[in-house]
Amino acid sequence: MQLPYKRIIVKVGSNVLTRKDGLPDQERMEQLVSQVARLREAGLEVILVSSGAVAFGRSLISVSKKYDTVAARQLLASTGQVHLINAFARFFDRHQTLCSQVLVTKEDFRDRLHYLHMKNCFEILLQHKVVPVVNENDVISVTELMFTDNDELAGLIASMLNAQALILLSNVDGIFKGDPGDGDAELIEEVSDSSPVFLPFISARRSQFGRGGMITKTGIARKAAGLGITVHIANGTTDDILLRILNNEVKHTRFTPKKSASGKKKWIAHAGHTAKGTVLINEGAKAALTSARASSLLPVGIIAVRDEFQKGEVIRLLDEKEQLIGLGIAEYNSEKARERVGQKKQKPLVHYDYLFLNTEI
Numbered sequence: 001m002q003l004p005y006k007r008i009i010v011k012v013g014s015n016v017l018t019r020k021d022g023l024p025d026q027e028r029m030e031q032l033v034s035q036v037a038r039l040r041e042a043g044l045e046v047i048l049v050s051s052g053a054v055a056f057g058r059s060l061i062s063v064s065k066k067y068d069t070v071a072a073r074q075l076l077a078s079t080g081q082v083h084l085i086n087a088f089a090r091f092f093d094r095h096q097t098l099c100s101q102v103l104v105t106k107e108d109f110r111d112r113l114h115y116l117h118m119k120n121c122f123e124i125l126l127q128h129k130v131v132p133v134v135n136e137n138d139v140i141s142v143t144e145l146m147f148t149d150n151d152e153l154a155g156l157i158a159s160m161l162n163a164q165a166l167i168l169l170s171n172v173d174g175i176f177k178g179d180p181g182d183g184d185a186e187l188i189e190e191v192s193d194s195s196p197v198f199l200p201f202i203s204a205r206r207s208q209f210g211r212g213g214m215i216t217k218t219g220i221a222r223k224a225a226g227l228g229i230t231v232h233i234a235n236g237t238t239d240d241i242l243l244r245i246l247n248n249e250v251k252h253t254r255f256t257p258k259k260s261a262s263g264k265k266k267w268i269a270h271a272g273h274t275a276k277g278t279v280l281i282n283e284g285a286k287a288a289l290t291s292a293r294a295s296s297l298l299p300v301g302i303i304a305v306r307d308e309f310q311k312g313e314v315i316r317l318l319d320e321k322e323q324l325i326g327l328g329i330a331e332y333n334s335e336k337a338r339e340r341v342g343q344k345k346q347k348p349l350v351h352y353d354y355l356f357l358n359t360e361i
């Protein structure tokens with residue numbers, strides 16, 4: 001088998017693994033596992049990000065409406081995840097392939113050291129030909145600590161592991177210019193940097209068991225493509241979908257990747273939620289940073305420094321209109337930065353190697 005990639009992330013949405021009646025679709029799971037096992041056999045490293053814990057839980061236990069949604073989700077996910085991973089282990093076993101369970105929360109991506117520990121765990125699993133099966137740890141991630149959905153988690157893992165491709169499997173063939181249920185709506189097959197923003201076509205409607213919907217899927221796909229990862233959004237209910245995507249034999253939506261970003265930039269790109277401080281920059285600094293030439297952020301272009309941060313922490317860069325233009329790693333702390341505001345001939349606060357601009361996505 002001729003493979004276009006060495007390492008891929010495959011994200012399977014709840015709907016792909018759930019039948020219309022809400023019960024787990026074990027047959028579909030088995031088919032997906034058999035494709036992954038074949039790809040693994042052919043030398044491709046595959047990381048599965050699988051939703052379905054809540055959907056599996058729903059088939060096992062009913063929760064009274066008197067409980068709040070967080071408690072209900074915890075109960076369903078905690079019981080469902082056991083059955084989800086058991087089914088995966090059983091199906092992979094038939095192909096003499098080992099899989100492993102990795103449950104994560106947004107907090108696990110908080111600092112670079114923690115992030116690198118997690119990356120090392122994936123690397124050792126992959127070196128031993130194990131297929132990691134990842135899901136959000138729904139039992140402990142509540143409200144503000146939650147990922148928007150598993151698409152966001154899959155995007156983070158794709159950039160952390162320097163994957164060449166991210167495949168998002170849902171119950172639609174890709175992004176349509178209109179309602180996917182409307183037979184006349186056209187499928188968008190290619191999205192590149194120069195593609196118009198097509199968000200107006202996408203409704204906030206989600207599939208029966210989905211969490212984020214197509215709007216978040218598109219945002220995540222753009223971000224990953226901006227970091228150099230090819231993204232495929234395709235229908236996980238189509239037979240042999242993974243093999244057909246890799247052989248370019250099926251219509252779906254493909255996001256053309258930009259030049260690959262460095263590992264450090266990939267981490268910064270996803271570290272917005274961990275940012276400690278904010279720096280306001282003037283129009284001149286904004287023009288320099290967003291120009292084609294690689295430029296670092298010098299104190300002469302800084303108008304104000306807000307909140308406290310230490311050297312090595314992530315900071316937000318805002319323009320004069322308070323619009324977020326990017327994220328960077330501070331070369332020194334907020335106290336020193338404040339002393340140097342507006343001064344010439346000072347050391348950059350953010351070096352361009354540790355700067356991630358919104359224009360890069």
Ligand SMILES: Nc1ncnc2c1ncn2[C@@H]1O[C@H](COP(=O)(O)OP(=O)(O)O)[C@@H](O)[C@H]1O
Pocket residue numbers: 012013014015016169170171172174175176177178179180201202203204205206207208209210211212213214217
């Ligand atoms: N323009 C569009 N093209 C494709 N799907 C769309 C569009 N607008 C809204 N959707 C909805 O997005 C859903 C997929 O997102 P989501 O429910 O999060 O799926 P999953 O659970 O598989 O991640 C589709 O089932 C569809 O109903």
Ligand SMILES: N[C@@H](CCC(=O)OP(=O)(O)O)C(=O)O
Pocket residue numbers: 012013014015050051052053054055077135136138148149150151209210211212213
């Ligand atoms: N972690 C949850 C899945 C949440 C989620 O993102 O679902 P989906 O939108 O179907 O990918 C679960 O396993 O049920």
